[in-house]
Amino acid sequence: MTDSRVRIVSVLPALLGTYGDGGNVVVLERRLAWRGIPVQVVRTTVQDPCPAEGDLYVLGGGEDEAQLLALDVLRTSALRAVLDRGTPLLAVCAGLQLLGSSLAAGSESFVEGLGMVDLTTARLSRRAVGEVVTRPEESTGLNRLTGFVNHGGSTVLGSEARPFGQVLEGPGNAGESDPVEGVLQGSVIGTYLHGPVLARNPALADLLLTRAVGSPLPHLEPGLPEQLHAERLARRG
Amino acid sequence: MLVHRVVFALARLAGLVSRRAGRGAGRTLPGRLALLLRRDSLERLARGRSVVLVSGTNGKTTTTRLLTAALGFAGPVVSNSSGSNLERGLVSALLDAEAGVSAVLEVDEVVLPTAMSSCRPVVVVLLNLSRDQLDRTSEVTFHVKRWREALTLYGGTVVANADDPLVATAVRGARPTEHDVVWVAAGQPWRGDLALCPSCGGAWEELVEPWSCAHCSARRPDPHWALDGGELVAREGSRWSLALALPGRANAANAGMAVAAACVLDVPAEVSVELARSVTDVEGRYLSSRQGDHDLRLLLAKNPAGWLEALSEITSGPAPVVIALNARSADGTDPSWLWDVPFERLAGRRVVVTGERATDLAVRLHYAEVAHEVHPDLRACVQALPPGACDVVANYTAFVQARASLARGLS
Numbered sequence: 001m002t003d004s005r006v007r008i009v010s011v012l013p014a015l016l017g018t019y020g021d022g023g024n025v026v027v028l029e030r031r032l033a034w035r036g037i038p039v040q041v042v043r044t045t046v047q048d049p050c051p052a053e054g055d056l057y058v059l060g061g062g063e064d065e066a067q068l069l070a071l072d073v074l075r076t077s078a079l080r081a082v083l084d085r086g087t088p089l090l091a092v093c094a095g096l097q098l099l100g101s102s103l104a105a106g107s108e109s110f111v112e113g114l115g116m117v118d119l120t121t122a123r124l125s126r127r128a129v130g131e132v133v134t135r136p137e138e139s140t141g142l143n144r145l146t147g148f149v150n151h152g153g154s155t156v157l158g159s160e161a162r163p164f165g166q167v168l169e170g171p172g173n174a175g176e177s178d179p180v181e182g183v184l185q186g187s188v189i190g191t192y193l194h195g196p197v198l199a200r201n202p203a204l205a206d207l208l209l210t211r212a213v214g215s216p217l218p219h220l221e222p223g224l225p226e227q228l229h230a231e232r233l234a235r236r237g
Numbered sequence: 238m239l240v241h242r243v244v245f246a247l248a249r250l251a252g253l254v255s256r257r258a259g260r261g262a263g264r265t266l267p268g269r270l271a272l273l274l275r276r277d278s279l280e281r282l283a284r285g286r287s288v289v290l291v292s293g294t295n296g297k298t299t300t301t302r303l304l305t306a307a308l309g310f311a312g313p314v315v316s317n318s319s320g321s322n323l324e325r326g327l328v329s330a331l332l333d334a335e336a337g338v339s340a341v342l343e344v345d346e347v348v349l350p351t352a353m354s355s356c357r358p359v360v361v362v363l364l365n366l367s368r369d370q371l372d373r374t375s376e377v378t379f380h381v382k383r384w385r386e387a388l389t390l391y392g393g394t395v396v397a398n399a400d401d402p403l404v405a406t407a408v409r410g411a412r413p414t415e416h417d418v419v420w421v422a423a424g425q426p427w428r429g430d431l432a433l434c435p436s437c438g439g440a441w442e443e444l445v446e447p448w449s450c451a452h453c454s455a456r457r458p459d460p461h462w463a464l465d466g467g468e469l470v471a472r473e474g475s476r477w478s479l480a481l482a483l484p485g486r487a488n489a490a491n492a493g494m495a496v497a498a499a500c501v502l503d504v505p506a507e508v509s510v511e512l513a514r515s516v517t518d519v520e521g522r523y524l525s526s527r528q529g530d531h532d533l534r535l536l537l538a539k540n541p542a543g544w545l546e547a548l549s550e551i552t553s554g555p556a557p558v559v560i561a562l563n564a565r566s567a568d569g570t571d572p573s574w575l576w577d578v579p580f581e582r583l584a585g586r587r588v589v590v591t592g593e594r595a596t597d598l599a600v601r602l603h604y605a606e607v608a609h610e611v612h613p614d615l616r617a618c619v620q621a622l623p624p625g626a627c628d629v630v631a632n633y634t635a636f637v638q639a640r641a642s643l644a645r646g647l648s
Contacts, residue, residue: 023576066432
């Protein structure tokens with residue numbers, strides 16, 4: 001390709017953007033631009049929900065009915081080809097759920113998902129809401145993560161998928177007593193964490209960007225984002 | 238079971254004792270006690286009065302205040318003016334009112350259906366719906382559904398914001414014939430909660446004002462009243478210049494809603510506009526305060542829709558901005574909504590931030606590339622600014638703190 005810009009695809013932000021998750025894309029875009037790496041952000045709509053030519057894809061959280069519409073338009077999209085190619089994708093909350101083989105949303109207790117990640121989601125009897133701290137799987141090289149969850153899904157991983165992290169504090173994938181959070185499978189990183197998650201965890205943003213660029217990133221001076229990360233981890237109560 | 242008269246006397250006494258002891262202003266304790274002793278206290282206290290309920294995500298307190306002023310023309314009016322808008326706050330307000338006195342009550346959007354069935358209001362004023370405190374309340378489409386159900390059982394007049402598709406859909410769903418509905422085109426710049434058309438569920442695409450759905454027949458109702466800049470226009474063509482003391486587009490919208498509601502209760506528009514002008518500050522909102530060399534103006538913004546209005550107001554002048562952010566239970570404990578606010582618009586302006594979640598806000602501004610400083614409290618923020626005017630914008634509990642520290646004096 002002649003275009004040297006890193007292309008970040010924000011998938012259906014109007015449908016999947018209820019909990020400030022649009023911020024994840026802003027964080028990714030700025031952290032590349034500040035390093036002098038040319039970047040382009042594509043925010044997709046239902047007419048063209050998932051263009052094939054992207055270097056990094058981001059799916060956010062959404063309300064149930066919007067999630068179901070997103071699911072419908074993504075079924076016939078290029079998303080499967082994108083993942084088969086191994087392109088990195090961050091999926092948050094509703095975005096994580098719709099990648100699985102089934103989910104519960106709105107009045108439907110069983111909806112067939114995209115089947116791209118080995119997980120299923122049923123309904124939680126009580127919404128999982130609150131601050132969460134996790135320790136991500138070692139292979140990611142990440143330190144602890146901090147975020148805020150607010151969801152009514154009870155997600156269980158299948159044998160093809162691995163947890164993204166172990167819960168140190170707060171609810172996990174299937175609510176209060178679940179010790180695991182999020183999912184790793186192929187090039188997908190999935191999590192229930194909002195905050196937005198990349199605003200609170202700059203190291204996760206840089207991990208995704210490193211994978212998208214395909215080589216180590218130039219150094220970026222630590223500052224406010226690292227301070228927020230430390231502050232949220234140190235909080236009590 | 239205790240008779241109501243005894244329960245209410247006990248509750249009033251508790252309020253009196255609480256106020257004497259300096260424990261708050263007695264805004265919710267009497268109501269809480271009354272409801273504990275008699276679950277039907279609100280119903281009983283509302284009986285025999287003309288009640289107006291005002292609900293919506295933003296503008297409740299101000300609209301209630303403006304409407305209370307307008308209806309004061311016709312006689313005494315009681316109101317929960319301090320903004321205690323849950324059932325206990327409504328009961329507390331009515332406990333202090335003599336029998337038969339009219340009431341204008343602001344009601345939390347979650348509590349509205351309960352309050353409507355208890356109070357049997359003559360008028361319900363519906364301002365707007367948008368995301369707020371998602372950790373505690375529900376997603377917005379849930380409120381649309383509950384409002385529609387409550388309106389289906391309701392026989393009085395509805396004064397509703399025609400420019401908010403969520404409000405209009407709830408009202409029309411309950412009253413397809415639109416009888417006894419007064420539509421006010423009061424504006425709603427925030428569209429962030431319209432992923433789908435609330436009528437047909439298709440992806441929302443908005444190309445032109447006034448709104449209409451690209452997939453179905455849903456469209457903005459034909460308004461009886463419309464805002465046109467600083468003027469309020471009635472359907473038959475009469476115009477009133479609002480010239481409010483309260484600043485901003487959102488307050489003109491609040492006044493339009495109040496004037497339309499007052500009109501239903503036979504207060505002429507020229508009278509209610511005049512009375513609305515006399516309202517200068519509402520529980521500290523838009524309060525001007527001289528502090529040493531600084532002239533502060535205090536604004537409340539607690540969610541993305543409110544911030545959108547506040548940004549238009551504060552960027553209309555050159556004054557530096559102080560922003561205070563907390564995330565206590567009353568604010569919503571998840572401040573991720575900051576990322577739905579276009580803070581990029583503050584670029585080039587002097588910005589200082591404080592509050593318990595100042596770092597979350599600082600990170601948001603950092604990524605918006607808005608230069609800013611963080612200070613430990615409001616006093617330090619103001620002292621960092623050059624003498625002259627500055628705007629202080631705070632979310633709920635930070636606003637209450639700021640109001641208190643301005644009352645004490647910053648120096």
